[in-house]
Amino acid sequence: MSDFEILAGLVKAKTVDCGVLVADLHPADFCVPARTAFPVLTDLVFHIAVRSGIMEIEVDGVKYRCTPEENNLVDVKPMNTVSFIRLSTDFSGSMLALSRMFIESSLRGRKQIKPGEILALKINTAVTLSEEDMQSVLKYFQITRENSGYDGNGKLDMAIFCYAALLLHLNIIRIVYGKIKESGVDTSGGNAARLMERFLQLLEENAAREHAVHFYAERLCITPHYLSIISNRFTGRSAGKLITEELMSKAYTYLRSPDYTIQEIADRLNFSDQSSFGKFFRKHSGTSPAAYRRAAIV
Helix, strand or coil: CCHHHHHHHHECCCEEECCEEEEEECHHHECCCCCCCCCCECCEEEEEEEEECCEEEEECCEEEEECCCCCCEEEECCCCCEEEEEECCCCEEEEEEEEHHHHHHHHCCCCCCCHHHHHHHHHCCEECCCHHHHHHHHHHHHHHHHCCCCCCCCHHHHHHHHHHHHHHHHHHHHHHHHHHHHHCCCCCCCHHHHHHHHHHHHHHHHCCCCCCHHHHHHHHCCCHHHHHHHHHHHHCCCHHHHHHHHHHHHHHHHHCCCCCCHHHHHHHCCCCCHHHHHHHHHHHHCCCHHHHHHHHHC
């Protein structure tokens, strides 16, 4: 059973479909079975907006006390580990949870959230939004809930629900990341985080030409193994996976433009030939560059 399914099992009144859970959260609707420890949750995304009462949550070993006045939005990412949640008797809030599979399938072929933004978001799990920003978040929650009542037979209704959920998720990221930048919150998180931040800068500058982990490790004066350890710690993905994602993001962008032939794209991304690029692209997208281009440009 996935952690997304485990979380869904803790929430009684909810809508769940296609790896999306949306719910109005109250103590009576959220419970851990008696004499059972709270299940450790990871590898999923969930957001909780606190409207009243108190929520206590432990993420990555840090305990947060969340109220409407302070830490009123909890933003959990796949690389976070949640080990405890407790709601006061007068708590009310809104929850959106997304499985990793939903996130990856929804964003495939689109501009990815930058790993540097993920790094800042990981370190800042609970944030305090202004009344204006909170109302904006609650508005998106309402839109998602309003589109969650379909009968399950209509593919269009299901697509609208999924897109509403994705829109809510992306707007929460936008608001939270803007809040972090605006408040000047320290996102360094120590030497490992500084190395990670430098790796992400190097990746953005060199990914089109340098595809090997050891190149970045050498520039950082660390071993490839240690680079992958800190990459997994801060983003939930290995260094090699981040390099692949950056390459695929660039490939998707080039393929959506008619200005480059597939051979020219292979050259720009430093593949030995068009065939090598095609094998790489098919492995990570499930389709050929030509087929993706035809579907994207239509």
